[in-house]
Amino acid sequence: MTKASCQSSSYEMVLIFRLSGEAFAISVSRVHEILDPIPVTEVPNASAFAPALVNVRGAIVPLIDIRQRLRMQPERPSNSTRLVVLELPVAGIPTRLAIMTDAVEEVAETDISALEPIPDLGSRWPEQYVSGVIRHGSDLAIFLDTENLFCPDPERVAQS
Amino acid sequence: MDDINPAIGAFVQEAQEILEGLEDLLLDLEDRSDPEQIDAVFRTLHTVKGSGAMFGFGTLARFTHHFEDAFDRIRAGRLSIDGRLIDLSLRARDHMIALLNCGGDGPQATALEESPEAIALLAALFEITGAEVSRATGGNAAAEATSPVQQHGALRRWLIRFVPEVNALRNGMRPDLLLEELGGLGQVDISADIAALPGMDELEPTRGYLGWTATLETDQPKSAIEAVFIFADDAELAITEEMIAPPPKVDPESSEDEPPSGKVKEKSGESVRVPAVKLDEIMDQLGELVIAQARLSQMASADAELESVVEEIERLVTGLRDATLSIRMLPIEIVFGKFRRVVRDLSTELGKVVTLITEGGETEIDKTVIDRLSEPLVHMIRNSMDHGIESAEARAAAGKPSRGTVRLSARQEGGEVLITIEDDGAGLDAEAIRFKAIERGLLSSEAQPTESELFQLIFAPGFSTAKQVSSVSGRGVGMDAVRSTVDALRGSIEVASRRGTGTRVTLRLPVTLAIIDGLLVRLGNAVFVIPLAAVEECVELDAAERERESGRTMLCIREHLVPFLDLDEVFGWSPSVESPRRVVIVKFDGQRLGLVVDDILGQNQTVIKTFSQYHRDVPGFAGATILGDGSVALIIDVATLARRALAERAERKPAA
Numbered sequence: 001m002t003k004a005s006c007q008s009s010s011y012e013m014v015l016i017f018r019l020s021g022e023a024f025a026i027s028v029s030r031v032h033e034i035l036d037p038i039p040v041t042e043v044p045n046a047s048a049f050a051p052a053l054v055n056v057r058g059a060i061v062p063l064i065d066i067r068q069r070l071r072m073q074p075e076r077p078s079n080s081t082r083l084v085v086l087e088l089p090v091a092g093i094p095t096r097l098a099i100m101t102d103a104v105e106e107v108a109e110t111d112i113s114a115l116e117p118i119p120d121l122g123s124r125w126p127e128q129y130v131s132g133v134i135r136h137g138s139d140l141a142i143f144l145d146t147e148n149l150f151c152p153d154p155e156r157v158a159q160s
Numbered sequence: 161m162d163d164i165n166p167a168i169g170a171f172v173q174e175a176q177e178i179l180e181g182l183e184d185l186l187l188d189l190e191d192r193s194d195p196e197q198i199d200a201v202f203r204t205l206h207t208v209k210g211s212g213a214m215f216g217f218g219t220l221a222r223f224t225h226h227f228e229d230a231f232d233r234i235r236a237g238r239l240s241i242d243g244r245l246i247d248l249s250l251r252a253r254d255h256m257i258a259l260l261n262c263g264g265d266g267p268q269a270t271a272l273e274e275s276p277e278a279i280a281l282l283a284a285l286f287e288i289t290g291a292e293v294s295r296a297t298g299g300n301a302a303a304e305a306t307s308p309v310q311q312h313g314a315l316r317r318w319l320i321r322f323v324p325e326v327n328a329l330r331n332g333m334r335p336d337l338l339l340e341e342l343g344g345l346g347q348v349d350i351s352a353d354i355a356a357l358p359g360m361d362e363l364e365p366t367r368g369y370l371g372w373t374a375t376l377e378t379d380q381p382k383s384a385i386e387a388v389f390i391f392a393d394d395a396e397l398a399i400t401e402e403m404i405a406p407p408p409k410v411d412p413e414s415s416e417d418e419p420p421s422g423k424v425k426e427k428s429g430e431s432v433r434v435p436a437v438k439l440d441e442i443m444d445q446l447g448e449l450v451i452a453q454a455r456l457s458q459m460a461s462a463d464a465e466l467e468s469v470v471e472e473i474e475r476l477v478t479g480l481r482d483a484t485l486s487i488r489m490l491p492i493e494i495v496f497g498k499f500r501r502v503v504r505d506l507s508t509e510l511g512k513v514v515t516l517i518t519e520g521g522e523t524e525i526d527k528t529v530i531d532r533l534s535e536p537l538v539h540m541i542r543n544s545m546d547h548g549i550e551s552a553e554a555r556a557a558a559g560k561p562s563r564g565t566v567r568l569s570a571r572q573e574g575g576e577v578l579i580t581i582e583d584d585g586a587g588l589d590a591e592a593i594r595f596k597a598i599e600r601g602l603l604s605s606e607a608q609p610t611e612s613e614l615f616q617l618i619f620a621p622g623f624s625t626a627k628q629v630s631s632v633s634g635r636g637v638g639m640d641a642v643r644s645t646v647d648a649l650r651g652s653i654e655v656a657s658r659r660g661t662g663t664r665v666t667l668r669l670p671v672t673l674a675i676i677d678g679l680l681v682r683l684g685n686a687v688f689v690i691p692l693a694a695v696e697e698c699v700e701l702d703a704a705e706r707e708r709e710s711g712r713t714m715l716c717i718r719e720h721l722v723p724f725l726d727l728d729e730v731f732g733w734s735p736s737v738e739s740p741r742r743v744v745i746v747k748f749d750g751q752r753l754g755l756v757v758d759d760i761l762g763q764n765q766t767v768i769k770t771f772s773q774y775h776r777d778v779p780g781f782a783g784a785t786i787l788g789d790g791s792v793a794l795i796i797d798v799a800t801l802a803r804r805a806l807a808e809r810a811e812r813k814p815a816a
Binding site: 040041042043044045046047049050053055058060061062064090091093095097109152155 | 792
């Protein structure tokens with residue numbers, strides 16, 4: 001999501017998923033598929049942000065723990081746990097990656113131009129990883145800045 | 161040049177290869193000038209001239225002709241070979257490549273032909289051959305070039321019948337040029353044979369229907385006439401000497417067993433040119449096949465009949481894999497060969513006498529690695545010659561032979577190829593590096609780095625201790641580029657140097673193969689792959705007695721002490737409580753090292769999938785693979801794993 005597109009009135013499909021009860025949104029154009037939990041392979045000495053690999057239909061895909069960057073506590077897998085496979089450019093390279101979510105809720109149409117900034121006060125989200133909040137029924141959903149969120153090098157994010 | 165005729169493209173590519181080979185031939189000539197070698201050069205030039213004229217590279221053909229003249233004289237023993245001649249020949253060969261790269265006759269080629277360098281080159285060639293400079297430019301060369309006036313010998317009359325193959329025009333053949341060249345041999349009388357020409361409504365413009373009959377009066381031998389048609393090997397060609405008596409009937413079959421055409425045919429049958437992308441495609445497909453086959457063999461274990469079929473398939477897949485990999489493997493000699501010229505040119509430029517010794521050129525390495533290796537090696541050789549090797553006076557003062565030596569060697573060790581560049585020069589000046597590093601802020605003035613740590617600094621961007629920048633090196637760009645290339649290939653660099661004695665730089669590169677033989681090991685619930693090439697043997701841990709001696713952890717295996725690493729410790733996992741455990745003994749940096757695992761599961765063919773950017777920096781792994789059951793297993797990179805673990809252990813030791 002670039003800032004420019006946020007200003008014009010445009011409707012976009014977003015995927016709403018939950019992490020520890022909070023609703024998050026990601027542009028559907030980034031979503032490759034949604035899977036039931038599959039076995040993961042831990043990579044020893046890897047960062048907590050990218051701790052493991054999964055086999056998605058014959059392709060080895062890194063599993064990214066976005067809770068690390070969103071400063072959230074880990075959660076135990078449940079019946080509703082889903083793997084969301086995304087395909088997006090990471091540092092300019094088209095990359096497929098997977099994130100573990102507590103539940104996938106729905107695909108909704110949302111007006112990106114109505115994206116509201118997160119109020120400074122009381123926000124617990126690191127601002128570089130979120131673009132704003134969108135209305136989701138009576139609730140709010142955090143619209144994630146995928147470019148920064150999935151950047152492999154956290155120092156680069158801090159600078160930008 | 162998008163609509164370039166494929167035949168012309170093939171000519172350019174082939175000529176390029178021929179000219180690359182020519183460089184080697186010329187350099188060989190410097191040490192060993194036997195007649196065979198000279199003949200080989202002559203043949204090469206002749207081939208390029210002939211085919212160049214045929215494919216519309218007239219400028220190239222003209223120039224090559226003069227070059228060929230010089231070698232004709234050498235062949236006849238009228239000219240001897242010296243360094244100056246080799247210099248000239250090498251430059252002439254470079255000029256030929258430049259002409260070739262113009263892509264045929266045109267303004268670019270003409271500009272090159274008339275450039276002062278080219279004229280100087282020609283003048284130098286004429287000086288050797290004794291020809292007149294006035295012949296240098298202009299005119300229709302191929303014809304004029306072989307003008308019979310210069311030659312001796314009795315005139316003979318030849319009857320030549322030449323009927324190009326019907327599709328020859330489509331392949332870029334130019335009968336007009338050939339006939340013109342024929343005219344260059346002497347007095348010629350050509351008549352066209354239009355008997356095969358159909359009516360206008362049936363005529364296909366891309367087909368050739370014509371044949372020619374020529375009567376040639378020349379003092380040249382029959383072979384010279386044959387040479388004109390050397391590339392028209394599909395054509396019907398008959399060359400007969402005409403007696404004073406009535407002309408004999410032309411026998412079209414007589415050309416069948418002529419050596420020139422036979423040679424060309426055989427050459428094209430020896431090898432096939434394939435774009436590298438196609439090889440990559442095969443490799444990808446093969447990778448999928450290997451993974452599918454692993455899954456199949458997992459499923460087949462319950463059914464004996466099926467299992468035997470699966471085993472057969474496994475055998476075939478292995479064979480296919482080895483064959484495919486061997487296509488991709490090239491001897492490193494290909495890169496090494498280029499450096500003879502580099503060293504020779506630099507010797508002249510720097511005024512130093514340096515011998516290049518290459519060893520282990522037969523070591524094979526994946527094509528992708530070879531392609532990227534050439535540039536860093538050039539940088540390192542330049543460095544060795546400019547900074548390493550001293551001037552002849554300094555060498556004499558130090559009691560060394562005035563001739564410097566650069567030794568380039570390659571060998572395989574486990575899953576790695578080691579490339580070493582060694583010079584007998586002045587060695588690295590640790591103090592100067594230290595001083596420069598502090599000045600550049602790379603090192604604090606209190607730091608006490610080890611010598612090898614200091615030497616690593618020469619790879620920092622922009623680092624150079626050279627007092628002056630020469631055209632060869634000293635800008636500090638080269639070694640930085642070397643390191644980034646080697647890093648990108650997942651290799652490493654070691655520097656050893658002794659002041660006054662010389663410097664040795666070793667590149668360790670994985671034989672990055674897309675598929676390797678792997679040993680599957682289990683650690684807890686996780687499965688890892690150890691490249692089989694690095695494995696020496698497997699033993700039970702109980703049989704190997706653990707020995708702790710002055711803090712060092714060693715295993716005693718058949719009375720030999722072997723250092724070992726507990727993989728769960730290396731991976732930061734909780735220690736395994738399983739028993740018995742096993743030790744995989746691997747080769748690493750020329751020594752033996754034990755890796756302790758819970759169990760050994762067996763062998764498999766492992767398709768290496770490289771890590772994404774999220775895991776690229778995780779040390780100790782070469783990538784990951786998918787096992788038969790669909791799970792992902794990590795491939796252990798023994799060298800980086802061991803190096804890091806041992807370095808950490810060494811760091812901890814003083815503290816403990």
